[in-house]
Each structure stands twice: as C-alpha cells, then as structure tokens.
Amino acid sequence: MRILVAGATGAVGRQLVPRLVRAGHEVHGTTRTASKQAFLRGLGATPLVVDALDPEQVAQAVAQARPAVVVHQLTAIGPMDLRHVDRGFAPTNRLRTEGTDHLLSAARAAGVERFVAQSFFAGYDRVGGPVKTEEDPFGTAPPAGMEQTVGAIRHVEESVLAASGMQGLVLRYGGFYGPHTSLGPDGEQTEAVRRRRFPVVGDGGGVWSFVHVADAAEATVAAVEGGAPGVYNVVDDEPAAVATWLPVLAESLGARPPLHVPRLVGRLLAGETGTVMMTELRGASNAKARQALGWAPRHASWRDGFRELGALARAGSGTPA
Template sequence: MRVLVAGATGAMGRQLVPRLVAAGHEVHGMTRSESKHALLRGLGAVPVVADALAPEEVARVVAESRPEVVVHQLTAIGPMDMRHFDRAFAQTNRLRTEGTDHLLSAARAAGVRRFVAQSFFAGYDRVGGPVKTEDDPFGTAPPPGMEQTVAAIRHVEDSVLAASWTEGLVLRYGGFYGPHTSLGPDGEQTEAVRRRKFPVVGDGGGVWSFVHIADAAEATVAAVEQGAPGVYNVVDDEPASVATWLPVLAEALGAKAPMHVPRLVGRLLAGETGTVMMTELRGASNAKARRGLGWTPAHATWRDGFRELGEQVRAEGGAAA
C-alpha cells in the first residue's frame, strides 16, 4: 500500500518508516524541512515537504502522494517542564488540533481509506481501578495544568473516530522509551534518574504504562494493515506504580535509589501536574490491541526494556553521578 507518514523524522517515524518499507509498503515521509530529505531517503521513504499547520501545503502533498493510508505522528515535544506542562506542549497541541484537521481534510479529498493517529494513555480519568481499558472514561477530568494538552488529545481522537468516510484508528501509546526518546540512552528523563532528580512523590501510587518505541512502531504497522476502526491501548503487559518502576529503572542505570519526597514538596518541584501524574495516574490494558491488531510487544514488560536501556547506557560509557 501507499502510506503517508506525517511526522516521519521523529522518534516514532524513525522506527516506523523502515518497518513499513520492510513490510512492502511505499512510504512517503512528510517533514517540514528539506534538510531532512537525506534522513528520510535513508529510512526508505519518499520525502515530501509541508508545514502541517499550513492547510494548502498539506493538501498539496497528500494529493501528490495519493496515499491509501495516512499515519498521523505529528509532535513537537521539547524539554519537559512539569510545572508548565501545557506551555511545554503548546506547539504539539496545535499539531494535534489544527494539524489533525488539515490532514483529515486533505485525506478526505484524496479518498484515503484508512487513517491512523497517535494518542496517549495518560488521559484516562483518575477514578476507579488502577488499569483502564478503551471503554473507560477518557479525558473528561484532566490533571491541573494539562487541560489544553488533554483537550488536544481528545480532539485527535474525536475527529478521527468521527470521520465516517475512512477507517479511523487511534493508538493510545504508553510512555515511550528507547532510541531518540526522553527515556533513551541520552534522554533527559534518563539523565534525571541517573542524577537523582526524579523523585518518588508521596506514595508513588500513580500507575504508568510504558511501551518500547520499537514495539509501538510494530503496533502501528499492524494498525496500518489490519484491525477494526476504534481506539487501542498500545502498552506493554505490566502497568506499574511509580514506587515500583522508578527504583528498578534507577538500579538498571547504575544510579542511586530515587529520593522520596512528600506530596507538598513534590508540588514545589514538579507542580500540581507532575504530582498528580506521580500519585494518581491510571495505567492501561493492552488486551484489545493484542486481540484486534494481532500485536505482541517484544518487550513484554518495562523490566526487560529498562535492563536493556541500562546495558546501552553502560556500553556508551554513561556513569551515574
């Protein structure tokens, strides 16, 4: 099939494009910069240039590429700032609102038959049990400071699922780790854990779901090729509380155990948003993705993945401060 990947040079795109090519698809990789042409060609894609926030440019590249499937992976995530979360995600939120609208409009005009979009598990309402399925309430009660970000994620989901003219699939990815992510060998979150700047706040009861970036890419290839329209949690097999996974990560990285701070101190360090994510977040079940997409994560649990991450950090000469 002919597939257009929007956001083809990001952490996900670098994993996804070569997998789609290896599966026999003709991939057109959309980037905002002509300087990324060589990277995209190296990944096996046909480079196309468009600013996702310019509707006429998006319409042009979609019309010229004539894709059967569009994969929406547009983000612009910079340094993480938990105290000002929505501000840190402002550009990504525009890509998730305006960019989504432009892609959908162009895809409809081009007769695209399948549209796959990125979402994020952390929008589940923080009520009830610790692990959520796709049928649980999502995005109706965002953490303070994440209102704009969660609203943008909801916009992606609602718009794609409402597009009756195509087969819309939304992938609620877990927290990424691996190459080119913030939890990669040289990522900012990895460095924060190594330097004991990532504490357990309060009881550390917030439940997180992770997925290795390569496993997320494999699930996305599956979503391009199969699966009924709808929402899928793309996460590993073990949702876990911060108090459980953070010490394991620190040990894997050869770092000292993370500090524990009261919730009040956590608010001063990470703001209310970070504190809520550390203490109240709900994880997600991958049962539907396993069943509906025929997908199984190679890194069944973050325990395996974090051990691998630690080995990579040591191989590159990293040493905890």
C-alpha cells in the same frame, strides 16, 4: 500499499518507516526540515517537506502521495517541564488540533481509506481501578495545568473516529522509552534519574504504562494493515506504580535509588500536574490490541526494557531502527 507518514522523522516515525518499507509498502514521509530529506530517503521513504500547520501545503502533500493510509505522528515535543505542561506542549497541541484538521481534510479530498493517529494513555480519568481499558472514561477530568494538552488529545481522537468516508484508528501509546525518546540512552528523563532529580512523590502510587518505541512502531504497522476502526491501548503487559518502576529504572542505569519526597514537596518541585502523575495516574490494558491487531510487544515488561536501556546507556550507544 501507498502510505503517508506525517511526522516521519520523530521517535515513532523513524522506527515505523523502515518497518513499513520492509513489509512491501510504498512510503511517503513528511518532515518540516528540508535537511532531513536525505535521512528519510535512507529509511526508504519518499520525503515531503511540509509545514503541517499550512493547510495548502498539507493538501498538496497528500494529493502528491495519493496514499491509501495516512499515519498521523505529528509532534513537536521539547524538554519537559511538569510544572508547565500546557506551555511546553503548546506546539504539539496545535499539531494535534489544527494539524489533525488539515490532515483529515486533505485525506478526505484524496480518498484516503484509513487514518491511523497517535494518542497517549495518560488521559484516563483518575477514578476506579488502577488499570483501564478503552471503554473507560478518558480525558474528562485532566489535571490542573494539563487541560489544553488533554483537550488536544481528545480532539485528535474524536476527529479521527468521527471522520466520514474512511476508517479511523487511534493508538493510545504508553510512555515511550528507547532510542530518540526522552527516556532513551541519552534522554533528558534518563539523565534526571541518573542525577536523582526524578523523585518518588508521596506514595508513588500513580500507575504508568510503558511501551518501547520499537514495539509502538510494530503496533502501528499492525494498525495500518488491519484491525477495526476504534481506539487501542498500545502498552506493554505490566502497568506499574511509580514506587515500583522508578527504583528499577535507577538500578538499571547504575544510579542511586530515587529520592522520596512528601506530596507537598512534590508540588513545589514538579507542580500539581507532576504530582498527580506520580500519585494518581491510571495505567492501561493492552488486551484489545493483542486480540484485535494481532500485536504483542517484544518488550513485554518495562523490567526487561529498562535493563536493555541501562546497557545501552552505559555503552553510550543506541539501537538501529
């Protein structure tokens, strides 16, 4: 099957492309940077240099690739600042709004059969129980300072699910960790935990769901090859409160235990958005993805994954795709 991966050199893309190739698919991958063409060829993909915000370039790339499936992994995430999330995510938000529209328009014109897009679990409304399913309210009450970012995620979901003439699937990934992520062996979040700059705010009751980036790629392959249109949480088996997982992460990295700060101090350090994520976030259940996609994470719990991460960080090396 011919597949176009938009954003093929990102954290998920570089894990996804070789898996699709090994499964026997013909893969075309986009990159904004001409110098990354050799890297994509090395992964087994045909490279396409595309500015995803240029509708003509997107249309030309999709027409050239003639894919049966488009996988939307476009992001431009730089260093994270929880005090200014919308500002930091502004380039990615454009890719999730304008870029999504350009991809969908080109996909319709090219007769694409299936469209798989990246989303994020953290948009669940912060009401009710600690763990959410795909049927729970999503994105209607974003934290202050995150309105544009959550709005862009909702745009992806609503546009893909409503697209005519093709099957739309949305994958709500958990928080990534592993190679080439901010929680990788040399990532910025990893370094913050090492330096005790990632405190537990308030009671640390915010529930996070994680997924190793390799497991996210495996779930994406499953969504490319099967599964009904709709939304799927792609997370591991153990949603956990910050007060539970952050000390384990620190220990795995050989760091001192994280600091604990009151919520008021947390607002000064991480802003309202960061404080809400540390104290009010809701996790996600992967039951639907397990059943409907036939997928199961190899890293069933962040506990095992963090131990692996710690070993890699101490060794100063990553893992192959």
